[in-house]
Amino acid sequence: MAWVHDTGYAPAYDHTGYPVSVLLDGTETASSSARTASEVIGWRSACECGWRGMQFYPRSEWLSRTGSAPDGVDGWETGTAAFAEWERHLDRVLPELAVYDLAKQLADVEERLHAAVQAARFAGLSWLRLGAVAGTTQNLAVRRWGPTGQHLRAAAPEWPPGS
Numbered sequence: 001m002a003w004v005h006d007t008g009y010a011p012a013y014d015h016t017g018y019p020v021s022v023l024l025d026g027t028e029t030a031s032s033s034a035r036t037a038s039e040v041i042g043w044r045s046a047c048e049c050g051w052r053g054m055q056f057y058p059r060s061e062w063l064s065r066t067g068s069a070p071d072g073v074d075g076w077e078t079g080t081a082a083f084a085e086w087e088r089h090l091d092r093v094l095p096e097l098a099v100y101d102l103a104k105q106l107a108d109v110e111e112r113l114h115a116a117v118q119a120a121r122f123a124g125l126s127w128l129r130l131g132a133v134a135g136t137t138q139n140l141a142v143r144r145w146g147p148t149g150q151h152l153r154a155a156a157p158e159w160p161p162g163s
């Protein structure tokens with residue numbers, strides 16, 4: 001199966017990862033077929049940009065009837081093995097990706113927090129109580145979430161910028 005870092009950051013889409021099969025003659029194939037099934041000697045983490053993981057996963061240690069990488073080698077479900085190597089590759093080639101992802105998550109949380117504050121205000125909660133619950137003061141709560149406070153909210157990142 002292929003791995004895509006699908007959070008909306010366009011440069012990450014140039015780095016689709018997958019466990020590549022290594023054949024008896026040393027060549028690689030991304031797809032498993034009946035022809036290659038018996039020739040697969042193991043797997044390696046790979047990226048469409050050309051990167052290859054250092055770790056070789058020999059088929060003699062990882063049983064595979066079809067020749068495709070077993071879950072323990074793929075690692076997508078558990079965030080380990082070939083998948084984890086590919087994620088470290090992404091961190092190295094796109095060090096800004098974590099910033100983008102966290103800024104996006106922060107904007108999402110800010111949006112949900114703002115909606116929760118509005119719901120609590122609608123239910124009759126005072127700014128004093130809201131400020132205390134949110135770990136701030138009444139004044140800062142009003143400035144942050146009051147009718148004129150929307151400019152203090154984090155903006156969701158866009159890629160490409162200004163789109």
Ligand SMILES: [Zn+2]
Nearest residue numbers: 015047049051
């Ligand atoms: Zn890559």
